[in-house]
């Protein structure tokens with residue numbers, strides 16, 4: 001010790017203050033000159049030491065200011081329990097400031113002699129291993145698909161597949177036999193009777209569908225025709241139970257139509273093809289088969305059934321191509337295949353022939369006709385079918401501005417309009433001619449007039465006319481008129497499993513977005529790590545434990561909450577936008593599948609489970625970069641678990657946003673929300689201030705506050721032998737010692753977001769109308 005004044009043991013020359021009356025050396029301190037005769041003292045520091053202590057919490061003045069003043073054990077050294085020695089931190093261990101027993105470094109950490117922190121490579125080793133395995137899996141899947149496609153192409157050119165176009169076609173017969181096995185009943189088909197069926201949305205002052213009465217017999221093939229906006233889709237939606245009529249009633253097979261009872265029996269092919277683009281044609285159809293075919297079927301039977309349908313729909317050669325790589329016509333046929341595979345009792349198709357060439361369109365309609373001859377009810381919305389297609393139909397319903405202007409056998413439609421004074425040339429396509437008649441060019445078409453016995457005209461509108469013209473509609477309530485659906489679809493657990501494996505496959509087929517997401521996590525961790533690198537692992541500084549409080553430097557209670565804030569914001573940015581995509585991109589698929597009887601909760605659970613590997617991998621990449629640069633005093637696994645749970649919470653929040661907000665606005669909205677929530681983590685305004693406002697409960701509703709508290713707990717725990725952490729907690733209002741509860745709360749809040757997302761998904765507009 002140099003520079004001591006002759007009458008003081010302190011460098012500054014001031015009189016020392018005794019810290020304790022007997023010998024005592026706090027853990028983590030170096031007290032070489034102290035004894036019972038010379039107990040530890042505090043010396044007023046020199047000006048430069050005082051300045052360093054106040055200005056640089058991360059590099060405090062650790063030089064003794066007096067002969068008997070203990071000094072905190074500097075970084076890279078350790079001072080065993082009685083503080084008599086100051087030793088170099090051995091290789092393979094690290095010694096942050098105030099160490100009395102070196103911390104052992106992990107096997108995969110870099111810790112040379114006199115290390116003050118450990119550079120953990122554990123995360124890197126794991127992510128490299130996982131990334132390599134994933135790359136190999138992706139490559140294997142790609143090669144498998146490529147070789148299957150090559151094989152299909154070779155088979156196609158050698159065998160020149162024939163279209164499944166006629167009754168005597170072997171592929172139709174094979175599929176029909178398979179279909180009959182699948183429906184397992186002789187009571188095939190559904191008949192619909194409707195009376196005064198009306199639909200008027202609350203927002204409108206006119207009917208979209210106006211008092212339509214009539215019936216559709218099982219085993220018949222119907223076309224619903226009319227100009228654009230005439231109410232065709234709305235009418236079909238009403239029949240399928242997707243919309244609740246404002247007035248009127250529907251019966252199915254003579255019984256009250258309860259959607260839940262017949263949703264598994266009907267199939268609906270929407271106008272826009274709702275297929276998962278990352279999957280192959282076969283995978284799309286096979287999924288539907290797995291979910292909806294009788295649960296007693298084996299996987300081999302399902303595959304066999306799919307083979308026959310693919311053959312029938314002329315899709316065998318494209319079956320292993322992903323949907324984004326097939327033509328519009330093939331997509332349409334695949335979309336129809338998804339419904340046909342399940343053996344529906346009634347099939348509703350919106351524009352099934354659009355996008356098909358005329359030969360394919362005709363062969364498809366003939367397949368539908370063959371199904372209807374088995375008993376299946378077929379209802380197609382068709383705009384302008386060519387003559388050959390029109391002639392395959394049994395019955396036609398023509399709508400104009402929501403009113404039915406014709407309902408009956410196809411052969412009767414031309415005479416009906418001719419009798420009404422409209423000219424229909426024999427050479428013309430009757431469908432075109434009728435659409436011309438009911439188009440805007442003829443704004444008013446009056447119904448045929450009926451005369452009473454005295455010969456006077458009864459003035460009638462279309463509604464009255466059809467009530468009189470059509471035979472009475474049977475609406476009777478019978479006990480169980482519908483074919484049984486028991487055992488028709490896979491059990492819940494299996495549905496969940498199929499949805500999970502499908503979603504994982506989707507992720508595997510999108511390597512760019514998958515790796516981008518993980519890459520963003522890695523970059524976020526890297527940036528935070530870089531920002532914290534200069535701290536050299538010293539992220540907290542409190543008052544030294546008694547009796548050494550006077551030796552303390554300026555406290556630093558803000559860095560840990562600031563690290564939490566940075567992590568929350570970075571995780572929010574890294575996971576909000578991918579989280580939104582979980583459901584945002586697939587609302588149409590969800591609606592289509594759940595309407596056909598797919599369990600909503602199984603779909604949701606499968607989808608959610610599929611995000612777990614993404615969350616685990618993103619957070620692993622984040623933690624690896626963060627941990628190696630920031631070198632926090634907490635263990636790699638504690639960091640990882642805490643970060644992964646916050647990822648989990650934000651993913652849940654983003655899923656909720658994706659359900660509530662439109663697909664276009666979702667990513668931006670979720671990012672903003674996640675950032676706002678991140679700010680509410682107790683850093684600014686500090687939790688102590690929030691406490692004074694009596695608003696802590698509000699902060700506690702967000703995962704960031706619990707995340708920051710968990711972080712605070714871990715960071716302070718490794719310094720608890722040196723600093724008075726209870727004082728720090730009391731001053732900042734963070735509660736220490738409940739790390740598990742903090743993590744649990746982050747998990748619970750993340751799960752609540754998911755439950756809300758599920759409720760939103762079930763009740764979102766379009767799910768139920």
Ligand SMILES: Nc1ncnc2c1ncn2[C@@H]1O[C@H](COP(=O)(O)OP(=O)(O)OP(=O)(O)O)[C@@H](O)[C@H]1O
Pocket residue numbers: 201203204208226227228229230231232233234235
């Ligand atoms: N919920 C609703 N609220 C307000 N208007 C609606 C609603 N549903 C349908 N419409 C309107 O009702 C009319 C009939 O719609 P619908 O989709 O049934 O017609 P469409 O005959 O199927 O038409 P397209 O052939 O063009 O598909 C359209 O003008 C549509 O905008």
